[in-house]
Amino acid sequence: xxxxxxxxxxxxxxxxxxxxxxxxxxxxxxxxxxxxxxxxxxxxxxxxxxxxxxxxxxxxxxxxxxxxxxxxxxxxxxxxxxxxxxxxxxxxxxxxxxxxxxxxxxxxxxxxxxxxxxxxxxxxxxxxxxxxxxxxxxxxxxxxxxxxxxxxxxxxxxxxxxxxxxxxxxxxxxxxxxxxxxxxxxxxxxxxxxxxxxxxxxxxxxxxxxxxxxxxxxxxxxxxxxxxxxxxxxxxxxxxxxxxxxxxxxxxxxxxxxxxxxxxxxxxxxxxxxxxxxxxxxxxxxxxxxxxxxxxxxxxxxxxxxxxxxxxxxxxxxxxxxxxxxxxxxxxxxxxxxxxxxxxxxxxxxxxxxxxxxxxxxxxxxxxxxxxxxxxxxxxxxxxxxxxxxxxxxxxxxxxxxxxxxxxxxxxxxxxxxxxxxxxxxxxxxxxxxxxxxxxxxxxxxxxxxxxxxxxxxxxxxxxxxxxxxxxxxxxxxxxxxxxxxxxxxxxxxxxxxxxxxxxxxxxxxxxxxxxxxxxxxxxxxxxxxxxxxxxxxxxxxxxxxxxxxxxxxxxxxxxxxxxxxxxxxxxxxxxx
Amino acid sequence: xxxxxxxxxxxxxxxxxxxxxxxxxxxxxxxxxxxxxxxxxxxxxxxxxxxxxxxxxxxxxxxxxxxxxxxxxxxxxxxxxxxxxxxxxxxxxxxxxxxxxxxxxxxxxxxxxxxxxxxxxxxxxxxxxxxxxxxxxxxxxxxxxxxxxxxxxxxxxxxxxxx
Ligand SMILES: Cc1ncc(C[n+]2csc(CCOP(=O)(O)OP(=O)(O)O)c2C)c(N)n1
Numbered sequence: 108x109x110x111x112x113x114x115x116x117x118x119x120x121x122x123x124x125x126x127x128x129x130x131x132x133x134x135x136x137x138x139x140x141x142x143x144x145x146x147x148x149x150x151x152x153x154x155x156x157x158x159x160x161x162x163x164x165x166x167x168x169x170x171x172x173x174x175x176x177x178x179x180x181x182x183x184x185x186x187x188x189x190x191x192x193x194x195x196x197x198x199x200x201x202x203x204x205x206x207x208x209x210x211x212x213x214x215x216x217x218x219x220x221x222x223x224x225x226x227x228x229x230x231x232x233x234x235x236x237x238x239x240x241x242x243x244x245x246x247x248x249x250x251x252x253x254x255x256x257x258x259x260x261x262x263x264x265x266x267x268x269x270x271x272x273x274x275x276x277x278x279x280x281x282x283x284x285x286x287x288x289x290x291x292x293x294x295x296x297x298x299x300x301x302x303x304x305x306x307x308x309x310x311x312x313x314x315x316x317x318x319x320x321x322x323x324x325x326x327x328x329x330x331x332x333x334x335x336x337x338x339x340x341x342x343x344x345x346x347x348x349x350x351x352x353x354x355x356x357x358x359x360x361x362x363x364x365x366x367x368x369x370x371x372x373x374x375x376x377x378x379x380x381x382x383x384x385x386x387x388x389x390x391x392x393x394x395x396x397x398x399x400x401x402x403x404x405x406x407x408x409x410x411x412x413x414x415x416x417x418x419x420x421x422x423x424x425x426x427x428x429x430x431x432x433x434x435x436x437x438x439x440x441x442x443x444x445x446x447x448x449x450x451x452x453x454x455x456x457x458x459x460x461x462x463x464x465x466x467x468x469x470x471x472x473x474x475x476x477x478x479x480x481x482x483x484x485x486x487x488x489x490x491x492x493x494x495x496x497x498x499x500x501x502x503x504x505x506x507x508x509x510x511x512x513x514x515x516x517x518x519x520x521x522x523x524x525x526x527x528x529x530x531x532x533x534x535x536x537x538x539x540x541x542x543x544x545x546x547x548x549x550x551x552x553x554x555x556x557x558x559x560x561x562x563x564x565x566x567x568x569x570x571x572x573x574x575x576x577x578x579x580x581x582x583x584x585x586x587x588x589x590x591x592x593x594x595x596x597x598x599x600x601x602x603x604x605x606x607x608x609x610x611x612x613x614x615x616x617x618x619x620x621x622x623x624x625x626x627x628x629x630x631x632x633x634x635x636x637x638x639x640x641x642x643x644x645x646x647x648x649x650x651x652x653x654x655x656x657x658x659x660x661x662x663x664x665x666x667x668x669x670x671x672x673x674x675x676x677x678x679x680x681x682x683x684x
Numbered sequence: 685x686x687x688x689x690x691x692x693x694x695x696x697x698x699x700x701x702x703x704x705x706x707x708x709x710x711x712x713x714x715x716x717x718x719x720x721x722x723x724x725x726x727x728x729x730x731x732x733x734x735x736x737x738x739x740x741x742x743x744x745x746x747x748x749x750x751x752x753x754x755x756x757x758x759x760x761x762x763x764x765x766x767x768x769x770x771x772x773x774x775x776x777x778x779x780x781x782x783x784x785x786x787x788x789x790x791x792x793x794x795x796x797x798x799x800x801x802x803x804x805x806x807x808x809x810x811x812x813x814x815x816x817x818x819x820x821x822x823x824x825x826x827x828x829x830x831x832x833x834x835x836x837x838x839x840x841x842x843x844x845x846x847x
Binding site (some may be wrong): 235287289410412415419 | 743747752753754
């Protein structure tokens with residue numbers, strides 16, 4: 108039997124196992140919306156803005172490992188979804204974004220709600236497809252899911268003109284697909300792995316630096332095994348938090364611009380670095396000329412173009428980090444050579460010395476709520492077992508630093524693009540993927556206003572999120588840079604005319620609480636988190652002057668951190684504020 | 685250093701813009717770019733001349749390979765290869781200048797395709813350097829128009845870039 112393109116699309120999504128489709132309707136997508144109406148396999152989640160739909164699908168993908176799927180209409184629907192697509196692209200998140208297009212005969216005529224969706228999205232997708240014939244539709248969908256989820260994952264756009272969704276064809280959904288032009292490398296080169304093991308076992312001051320790749324390939328158990336087998340210190344990137352348990356003694360914290368003193372100095376002083384599924388991003392390396400001057404670097408990555416892009420590495424191993432970790436563990440176990448325990452012991456003494464600096468110390472006796480304190484309490488109240496999404500700014504860094512993630516896929520944030528507005532819709536996606544889990548969104552009064560409309564979506568679908576708003580009345584991260592680098596000229600970083608966020612939350616049908624005293628923090632969190640039936644908007648009025656420490660300024664190396672005045676040895680030279 | 689990258693791509697709409705977009709987005713330079721169908725209708729061939737440090741060119745080839753539509757590519761400069769470019773050159777040719785141009789055409793083994801009382805249109809094929817040399821030899825003020833195809837290249841020997 109022949110089906111319409113719209114029915115083919117929806118059936119293919121169901122056959123792909125898609126449970127939720129996050130979207131927003133419009134003219135060019137109406138045949139598809141009609142097909143959705145006539146079935147009950149794929150559940151459509153109506154966001155309040157295409158940006159919300161996109162980030163929700165992204166949050167779903169990050170927390171579940173399954174691809175996030177989005178449907179938007181042509182023109183403004185597409186331009187609105189570009190930010191989420193770019194966000195997912197930067198963080199290698201598998202997504203399939205279906206964009207409706209004006210009818211084929213109108214393409215190129217500046218038709219109503221026409222934009223060049225393929226052209227606009229091209230630089231921020233892993234790949235995109237324009238469907239020109241309904242007979243190609245099912246295969247194109249299969250290809251899109253395959254490309255999005257294999258190799259280094261990423262978003263894939265399928266642009267479907269309206270007439271194609273009406274045209275009919277036989278429905279045949281391929282079981283698998285082979286593309287001659289796309290063959291991701293999975294196995295690592297055995298010779299390279301052998302070399303890597305030799306160098307790794309000869310280390311005197313090793314470090315294991317791992318990133319989002321471990322999470323993408325679901326192998327944090329293997330990372331744990333390797334680290335424990337060797338007894339080497341492990342640091343995670345912002346994207347990799349949770350891949351190695353934060354409460355484990357071998358974990359030395361996050362590295363990079365706001366990483367821990369011990370992680371950054373370990374990176375600086377190491378003689379062998381094993382980088383697993385991370386990409387030497389500029390927020391991680393600081394000044395590349397000063398980066399880890401004594402290190403022999405082993406880099407395992409599935410994307411050949413990540414290798415020696417910003418930092419030249421000594422031993423590249425291209426392939427799936429999951430498969431390569433297996434092989435590394437096997438070879439280490441059977442090797443006669445063992446880690447140099449004497450050298451390691453000395454190394455750990457040095458690292459423990461750095462730890463004593465207590466680089467994330469803050470004033471615990473403050474009468475004004477400190478943002479770090481709220482995160483610590485959130486950690487305690489949720490017993491470290493929540494999914495935490497965040498927006499972008501100081502609050503994001505405080506959450507990354509003070510919530511100790513022990514499991515992968517629990518920390519949901521926009522690392523590469525740094526998209527304010529991500530937190531709330533992403534948390535919605537997490538809650539859809541994990542209906543019974545505790546989901547908190549850590550945000551700031553600046554960021555939350557960028558996708559606030561999604562509070563309405565939360566109401567419609569009864570999502571019992573806890574929004575932890577660290578309200579410092581400033582675009583705090585901007586203010587911090589202006590304090591440090593612009594002589595305290597606070598240009599446009601004050602959030603004037605803030606709405607009453609409690610009333611706003613209530614207006615959307617949720618519960619809002621304003622918290623102004625440190626002694627009320629824990630109670631409010633407990634109240635919100637114990638009620639699994641309602642969304643709580645917790646508006647914490649926090650210290651406006653707090654800064655994120657440690658900090659590596661632009662153009663500085665890992666050894667040139669600014670420490671908090673509160674940290675032990677936060678000496679004059681290292682202090683800025 | 686100058687590199688000639690020969691690429692086999694799926695013959696899909698938008699393939700050219702993916703390559704051009706990659707170069708502009710990452711700030712790589714393109715000296716010339718040619719695209720044409722191949723003997724296999726599902727593939728097109730792109731020949732791209734670029735320059736940069738070894739590190740940049742390594743990134744260029746990796747980034748090109750990463751494009752989903754790219755099936756295969758090689759950097760021809762890494763091995764013995766042949767390179768050709770065709771150019772159509774229109775020059776003013778009057779009085780004694782006419783003889784001079786004809787002499788140059790002979791020396792460079794070019795051909796005159798079109799003649800008027802005041803101009804010649806010349807076809808010249810050769811390496812990039814040969815065409816440059818010809819253009820230097822022709823008196824500068826006599827050149828009316830230069831149309832160059834961009835470089836084509838192929839490896840020497842019996843091996844070819846094919847599926
Ligand atoms: C969409 C977007 N616009 C601008 C920025 C630049 N930016 C980074 S952090 C920040 C301030 C965020 O303020 P807020 O959400 O209140 O968080 P805080 O830093 O105060 O914790 C800004 C404007 C961004 N990351 N994203």
